[in-house]
Amino acid sequence: xxxxxxxxxxxxxxxxxxxxxxxxxxxxxxxxxxxxxxxxxxxxxxxxxxxxxxxxxxxxxxxxxxxxxxxxxxxxxxxxxxxxxxxxxxxxxxxxxxxxxxxxxxxxxxxxxxxxxxxxxxxxxxxxxxxxxxxxxxxxxxxxxxxxxxxxxxxxxxxxxxxxxxxxxxxxxxxxxxxxxxxxxxxxxxxxxxxxxxxxxxxxxxxxxxxxxxxxxxxxxxxxxxxxxxxxxxxxxxxxxxxxxxxxxxxxxxxxxxxxxxxxxxxxxxxxxxxxxxxxxxxxxxxxxxxxxxx
Amino acid sequence: xxxxxxxxxxxxxxxxxxxxxxxxxxxxxxxxxxxxxxxxxxxxxxxxxxxxxxxxxxxxxxxxxxxxxxxxxxxxxxxxxxxxxxxxxxxxxxxxxxxxxxxxxxxxxxxxxxxxxxxxxxxxxxxxxxxxxxxxxxxxxxxxxxxxxxxxxxxxxxxxxxxxxxxxxxxxxxxxxxxxxxxxxxxxxxxxxxxxxxxxxxxxxxxxxxxxxxxxxxxxxxxxxxxxxxxxxxxxxxxxxxxxxxxxxxxxxxxxxxxxxxxxxxxxxxxxxxxxxxxxxxxxxxxxxxxxxxxxxxxxxxxxxxxxxxxxxxxxxxxxxxxxxxxxxxxxxxxxxx
Numbered sequence: 001x002x003x004x005x006x007x008x009x010x011x012x013x014x015x016x017x018x019x020x021x022x023x024x025x026x027x028x029x030x031x032x033x034x035x036x037x038x039x040x041x042x043x044x045x046x047x048x049x050x051x052x053x054x055x056x057x058x059x060x061x062x063x064x065x066x067x068x069x070x071x072x073x074x075x076x077x078x079x080x081x082x083x084x085x086x087x088x089x090x091x092x093x094x095x096x097x098x099x100x101x102x103x104x105x106x107x108x109x110x111x112x113x114x115x116x117x118x119x120x121x122x123x124x125x126x127x128x129x130x131x132x133x134x135x136x137x138x139x140x141x142x143x144x145x146x147x148x149x150x151x152x153x154x155x156x157x158x159x160x161x162x163x164x165x166x167x168x169x170x171x172x173x174x175x176x177x178x179x180x181x182x183x184x185x186x187x188x189x190x191x192x193x194x195x196x197x198x199x200x201x202x203x204x205x206x207x208x209x210x211x212x213x214x215x216x217x218x219x220x221x222x223x224x225x226x227x228x229x230x231x232x233x234x235x236x237x238x239x240x241x242x243x244x245x246x247x248x249x250x251x252x253x254x255x256x257x258x259x260x261x262x263x264x265x266x267x268x269x270x271x272x273x274x275x276x277x278x279x280x281x282x283x284x285x286x287x288x289x290x291x292x293x294x295x
Numbered sequence: 296x297x298x299x300x301x302x303x304x305x306x307x308x309x310x311x312x313x314x315x316x317x318x319x320x321x322x323x324x325x326x327x328x329x330x331x332x333x334x335x336x337x338x339x340x341x342x343x344x345x346x347x348x349x350x351x352x353x354x355x356x357x358x359x360x361x362x363x364x365x366x367x368x369x370x371x372x373x374x375x376x377x378x379x380x381x382x383x384x385x386x387x388x389x390x391x392x393x394x395x396x397x398x399x400x401x402x403x404x405x406x407x408x409x410x411x412x413x414x415x416x417x418x419x420x421x422x423x424x425x426x427x428x429x430x431x432x433x434x435x436x437x438x439x440x441x442x443x444x445x446x447x448x449x450x451x452x453x454x455x456x457x458x459x460x461x462x463x464x465x466x467x468x469x470x471x472x473x474x475x476x477x478x479x480x481x482x483x484x485x486x487x488x489x490x491x492x493x494x495x496x497x498x499x500x501x502x503x504x505x506x507x508x509x510x511x512x513x514x515x516x517x518x519x520x521x522x523x524x525x526x527x528x529x530x531x532x533x534x535x536x537x538x539x540x541x542x543x544x545x546x547x548x549x550x551x552x553x554x555x556x557x558x559x560x561x562x563x564x565x566x567x568x569x570x571x572x573x574x575x576x577x578x579x580x581x582x583x584x585x586x587x588x589x590x591x592x593x594x595x596x597x598x599x600x601x602x603x604x605x606x607x608x609x610x611x612x613x614x615x616x617x618x619x620x621x622x623x624x625x626x627x628x629x630x631x632x633x
Contacts, residue, residue, distance in 0.1 A: 034477055036633065058479040066477040072469035085301075089478040132478070 006042075006193055008186055010169055012135075015162055017178040018171040019280065020188035021290075026171035027069055029188070030140050033169065034066050047136060062090055065134030067125045069141050075114035079105055079124055082113060083131055090132040103127040103157055119150025126157060137161060139170040143177060155181060175280035187284055194287050202283045207236040210252040211282050212259065215244030215272040225266060232258055237286070244272060248282070301492075321450045321500075322507050328569075329439040329512050340406045343368040343382040353388045353414070360413045363406070384410060443508035444595035445568035450500055451527060452562060452588050455534025456541060456555050458496070459489045463542035464551040473633045486627065490535045497531045505599075517602030525605065526598060529612060530591040533619025537587070540622035543630045562588040590614035 006029060010016040018026045031037040033044055035051040044051060049060055073082050080096050087093045100106045103123040108116065116124065122142060129137060139158070143151040158168060158181055172178055178185045179199045187195040187202070195202055203209065221240060229238050229247065234255040237248040249255040252275060263270065284290075339362055344354045346369050357365035368376065368385070376382045377395065383406035384396035394410065396403035466472045475485060501524070508514035516523055541558055545551035565572060565579075566588035575583055583589050590611035597603035597611075605612075 036473060036477060058481070061477065061479040064477075066474075068470060068474050068477065070470045071474040072471065073474075074471065086478065089475075089480040091479075128474075 006191075008193065008196065010167065010184075012167050013162075013165060014184065015158070015168040015170070015182045017182035017185040018169070018188055019173065019175065019178045019185050019284075020171075021173055024188040025191035026173075026188055027140055028191075030138055030169065030171055031068075034064070034138050035060070062092065062132065063135045065129035065132055065137040067129040067137075067139050067142060069144075071125060073113050073121070073124065073128070076112060078110050078112050079116070080109040082124065083127060086128045087131050092133055093131050094133055099127050099131045102130055102160070104153065117150075119146050119153065122146060122150065122154065123157065126154065130157075130161065134166065136167045136169070139168065141171055141173070143172065143174065151177070175284065179280055185280065187280070187287065189284075189288055195283060199280055202280060203278045206248055206278050206282060206286055208234075208248040208250040209278050210249045210255075210275055211278050212247040212249055212252070212256065212275045213244055213272065214247075214259075214263075214270055214274075217269040217271045221245055221268070222266075225262075225268075228262065229259075232262070234258075239285070239289075246285075248278065248286070321446050321504055325439070325443060325446050325504065325508060326511070328442055329508075339364045340384075340402060340409065341366070341376075341382045342406050342410055343373045343376060343385040345370065345373055345385055345387045347388055349388045353386055353392075356417045357386070357410060357413055360409065362409055363413065386410060386414075437512075439508065439512045440514050440600055441571075441596070442569070443504065443512075443514045444599045445592050447501065447504050447527070448530065448566070448588055448592040448595055449563060449568045450504060451497070451530045451591065452534050452537075452559060454496065454500060455493060455531055456538040456559060458493060459535050459538030460542040460545075460551050460555055461548065463489070463539065464545050464548055467545075467631065467633070468547060470633075476632050482630075482632065483627070486539060486623075486630075489539065490532055493531050493535045494528065497527060501527050514599070516599050518598035518604070522603075522605045522608075523595070523598050526591070526594050526608070526612065526615075529615055529619070530587075530595075533587055533591075533615045533622075536619040536621075536623035536626065539626035539630075543626040546631070562586055565589065567592050585614060587615050587618040 008016075018029060020026055028037065032039045033046065035044075035046070035057060038051075046060060047063055049056070051057060051060070077085070080100070083096045083099055087096060087099075094102070096109075097106075100109055103126055105120060105123055105127065108120060113121065113124065126139065126142060129139070137158075142158075143154050146154070155177070158170070162168060168181075170181070182199065184196070184198050185202065186193045195205070197205070226238055226240060226245070229235060229245070232255065234249050234251045235247050236250060239246045247255070247259070256275065342357060342363055342365050344350050344357065344365050344367050346367055350367050354365040354367050357363045365386075366382070368382075373382070373385045373395075377385055377397070380400070380402075383400070383402040384394055387393040387395060392414065394407055396407055398404065463472075466475075505514075505516060505523075509516075537558065541554045542551055545554060565575065565583045566586050567573075567583075568588070572580070572583045572589060584593075594608045594611040594615070597608055
């Protein structure tokens with residue numbers, strides 16, 4: 001079973017993110033919500049209505065915009081032909097020109113799909129979702145595999161959609177993306193929700209807002225040193241991994257000098273020392289003990 | 296649905312290979328076969344005379360017949376030419392005169408009759424009964440007249456099954472079907488759009504092939520064009536339904552290709568496209584006749600060659616229609632939408 005015991009609700013006008021590594025069950029979850037995969041058990045309500053076959057289901061679909069993770073649109077059609085086709089499925093829709101403007105693909109309107117770059121294809125996929133003037137937009141890993149610039153363009157499209165009052169449910173395995181875009185996120189792992197809240201709340205749940213990573217040049221860190229680190233003022237958590245030690249600290253300006261002094265006193269040479277603001281990535285690591293990317 | 300059908304057509308005509316296989320290939324095939332089997336009348340039969348005493352006398356007598364060309368050959372050449380069909384028969388002069396030929400070959404049988412006739416007459420045989428030839432050329436009796444309707448049927452089958460099958464499976468493989476399912480599109484519209492776009496291409500296919508046959512080989516349509524149009528539309532619908540059925544479950548192009556060949560190959564061979572299915576054993580005929588392509592070919596030939604009226608074609612058209620209707624309904628039931 002890909003997903004089990006999920007219980008969550010998304011409010012109107014919200015941007016909600018499902019976060020987790022590949023295989024966590026994000027796509028299964030979003031496809032159940034989209035009415036594409038029937039759940040084995042449980043209830044789904046979208047815009048106040050459960051999924052039904054036939055006319056009721058179609059009426060609900062009129063109000064949704066959906067982008068799937070793996071859809072490849074017809075290569076031989078041009079951008080505006082694809083949009084005209086998707087537009088024809090809906091009773092109410094943007095004109096092709098309007099939706100081209102929404103995703104900034106005006107210059108590509110006559111280009112065939114096969115000639116588009118990855119980012120442009122993805123924007124076209126989102127355009128197909130936006131063409132119906134949806135109240136609720138589902139985006140399944142909209143920016144996976146895109147370069148930073150294309151990713152930012154997509155974020156901008158999502159922001160504009162929200163500014164116009166739309167609700168968004170997206171999945172991603174980029175924690176940074178979730179932090180920037182989402183009002184609330186659910187972190188998923190192995191088909192279960194392991195954390196739910198606003199990005200701020202989740203980061204605050206670490207009990208500290210900075211993370212210090214360091215690694216010694218050779219050998220490991222002696223166990224007694226780890227114990228000493230735990231007792232140090234301002235340190236709320238210590239994790240040791242194969243490639244070094246990671247401290248979660250409250251007051252960086254106090255903890256860092258103390259740490260350096262301690263390491264010098266013990267004669268430990270460092271090959272790496274970095275600090276950053278705590279992110280959702282650190283929340284995931286704290287909850288699962290694994291890095292997000294290498295799972 | 297109009298937009299769906301339009302997209303289908305755009306995808307098709309932007310695929311040059313597909314256009315060739317659907318429109319160009321049947322015409323090339325018709326041209327090649329038409330040339331190979333062009334009717335040059337009975338022609339002159341090639342016969343050999345084995346080198347030996349009296350060979351040239353025999354050869355001169357045979358050559359004097361307007362229907363024979365005789366050549367004197369040595370033993371080895373004679374054997375080779377007989378085996379490869381370059382000569383229909385070899386005459387070995389002597390007493391008795393020996394005719395060496397393969398009795399299973401029609402040409403050789405003809406040559407045997409003609410050679411014997413000429414030689415016997417040269418020795419003074421007289422006709423005992425007065426006879427007169429009344430040569431009639433039956434319209435539509437040439438091979439090309441038989442071939443063009445068959446190619447038309449085969450083409451409808453091929454483009455129906457390939458055209459529909461491949462694009463459905465491709466859409467499924469690319470998750471495009473799933474994407475369509477995420478819109479309020481009606482499922483029946485999706486399937487009907489294939490049939491609609493097939494209808495448009497059908498016109499081009501039929502006009503191209505029939506026009507080609509008419510211009511180059513003078514293959515006329517003796518029945519009414521309306522009937523011909525009706526039959527091709529019915530056939531096209533039927534094969535589009537069959538194409539949907541073939542493609543209703545397959546997940547990969549490779550998988551569907553195998554299924555398509557399974558459906559089409561037997562019909563190409565059995566259904567009387569290139570030669571009459573009457574050559575198959577009697578026990579097989581009812582089965583062969585129940586195939587949609589057989590029924591369609593029969594109906595097309597009846598209209599094009601015999602000028603039959605639509606009313607006389609009830610049975611074959613019912614068979615074609617039933618195949619289409621049943622496969623469409625079954626396809627709709629078992630279709631894998633994701």
